[in-house]
Amino acid sequence: MDKTQKVELLRIAGRQIGFDFPMSQHTTLRVGGNAESVYEASDPDGLSGVVSFLVKEEIPYLVAGKGSNLLVRDGGIGGVVILLAGAFADIQFEGSDYPDILAGAGLSIADLLIWCREKGLSGLEFLAGIPGSVGGAVAMNAGAFGKETGPRVREIRLVSQRGQLTARDRSRLRFSYRDSNLEPGVVITNVLFRLDRDAPKTVSARIAGCLKRRKETQPLEYPSAGSIFKNPLNDYAGRLIEQAGLKGKRIGGAMISNKHANFIVNKAGATAMDILTLIDLAREEVRRTAGVQLELEVQIVGGAEKP
Numbered sequence: 681m682d683k684t685q686k687v688e689l690l691r692i693a694g695r696q697i698g699f700d701f702p703m704s705q706h707t708t709l710r711v712g713g714n715a716e717s718v719y720e721a722s723d724p725d726g727l728s729g730v731v732s733f734l735v736k737e738e739i740p741y742l743v744a745g746k747g748s749n750l751l752v753r754d755g756g757i758g759g760v761v762i763l764l765a766g767a768f769a770d771i772q773f774e775g776s777d778y779p780d781i782l783a784g785a786g787l788s789i790a791d792l793l794i795w796c797r798e799k800g801l802s803g804l805e806f807l808a809g810i811p812g813s814v815g816g817a818v819a820m821n822a823g824a825f826g827k828e829t830g831p832r833v834r835e836i837r838l839v840s841q842r843g844q845l846t847a848r849d850r851s852r853l854r855f856s857y858r859d860s861n862l863e864p865g866v867v868i869t870n871v872l873f874r875l876d877r878d879a880p881k882t883v884s885a886r887i888a889g890c891l892k893r894r895k896e897t898q899p900l901e902y903p904s905a906g907s908i909f910k911n912p913l914n915d916y917a918g919r920l921i922e923q924a925g926l927k928g929k930r931i932g933g934a935m936i937s938n939k940h941a942n943f944i945v946n947k948a949g950a951t952a953m954d955i956l957t958l959i960d961l962a963r964e965e966v967r968r969t970a971g972v973q974l975e976l977e978v979q980i981v982g983g984a985e986k987p
C-alpha cells in the first residue's frame with residue numbers, strides 16, 4: 681500500500697483502521713509477523729465500502745475470523761486483514777421460521793452455543809470447543825465427531841468480491857471436507873442456520889460431552905491451530921505421523937504433540953518457521969514411511985519477508 685492509499689483508507693474507515701498489527705495476537709498458534717493494516721469492520725455498509733476501495737486499488741486483503749486455522753508466516757501479511765466486530769457478532773431468530781437463526785459471522789462459536797443452549801436449539805453442539813467464529817466455521821465447513829457445519833446452513837449473507845452486499849442460498853452453496861465453494865475475497869457477514877428444538881438441558885449435556893472428549897484427546901493447554909493436516913481417506917493423519925515416529929519431535933519452540941500427533945503446539949516462543957519446518961518434516965516422513973501425501977488443513981498466509 682502506498683501513502684496515498686493509506687490516507688484514503690483512513691478517510692473511509694477512520695478509527696477502525698490500524699497499521700502494523702501483530703498477527704500473533706490474533707491467531708491461536710500465537711506466531712507470525714505483523715499485518716500491514718487491520719480493518720475492524722462493524723457494519724455491512726462500512727465493510728462494503730472498504731472492500732470496494734481495496735478491490736479498485738488492487739490492495740490484497742484477507743478476512744480472518746478468530747485465527748484458529750491460520751499460520752501466519754514470520755514476515756507478516758501485506759495489505760489489509762479484515763476482522764469482524766460490532767453488528768457482526770449479533771444473533772437473532774429470523775422470520776417466523778423458528779428455529780431458524782441469523783448469526784453474525786464474527787460471533788464466536790462459544791457464544792453461538794451459549795445462545796443455542798439457552799434457547800433450546802440443537803444441531804451445532806458438535807462444534808463445542810472449536811475456537812473459531814461463525815464465518816470461519818462456514819468457510820472451512822468445520823466439523824467434528826462425524827458432523828459438519830454445511831448441512832445446517834440455509835443461506836449466507838456476504839460482501840462479494842466486488843464489494844456488493846448480497847446473499848447466497850443453500851442451492852448455490854457446496855460444502856466438502858474442510859472446504860466450501862466460496863470464492864477467495866468473499867466476506868461472509870451473516871449465516872442463516874436451520875436448527876431443531878430440544879430441551880436446554882439436553883443441548884447442554886451434548887455440549888459438555890463434546891468438550892470432555894476434546895479435553896481427553898487434544899493438547900488444549902498449549903497454543904495450536906487444531907489439526908494441521910486433513911485426514912486422508914479411511915485413515916488419520918495423526919496415526920500416520922505417530923507411526924513415522926514423530927510424536928514429541930521438537931524444532932525451536934514448536935513441537936508435534938505427544939497427546940495428538942496431528943497437532944503442532946507452540947511450547948514456548950515458537951516462530952512460524954519452526955512450525956513450517958515441522959510441517960515439512962511430517963509430510964516428508966509420512967510420505968517415506970507410508971507412501972501417503974498429507975494435505976494441509978491449516979491455512980498458511982503471509983510471507984517470509986516483511987511486505
Ligand SMILES: Cc1cc2nc3c(=O)[nH]c(=O)nc-3n(C[C@H](O)[C@H](O)[C@H](O)COP(=O)(O)OP(=O)(O)OC[C@H]3O[C@@H](n4cnc5c(N)ncnc54)[C@H](O)[C@@H]3O)c2cc1C
Pocket residue numbers: 708742743744745746747748749750764785786809810811812813814815816817818819820821822823824858866867868869898900904905906907979
Ligand atoms: C484447539 C483447536 C481445535 C480445533 N478443532 C477443530 C475441529 O474439531 N474441527 C474443525 O473443523 N476445525 C477445528 N479447528 C480449526 C479451526 O478452529 C476451524 O477451522 C475454524 O472453523 C476456523 O474459524 P476461524 O474463525 O478461526 O477462522 P480463521 O482461522 O480466522 O480463518 C480460516 C479461513 O476461513 C476464512 N474466513 C474466516 N471468516 C470468514 C468470513 N467471515 N468470511 C469469509 N471467509 C472467512 C479465512 O479467510 C480463512 O480462509 C481447531 C482449532 C483449534 C485451535
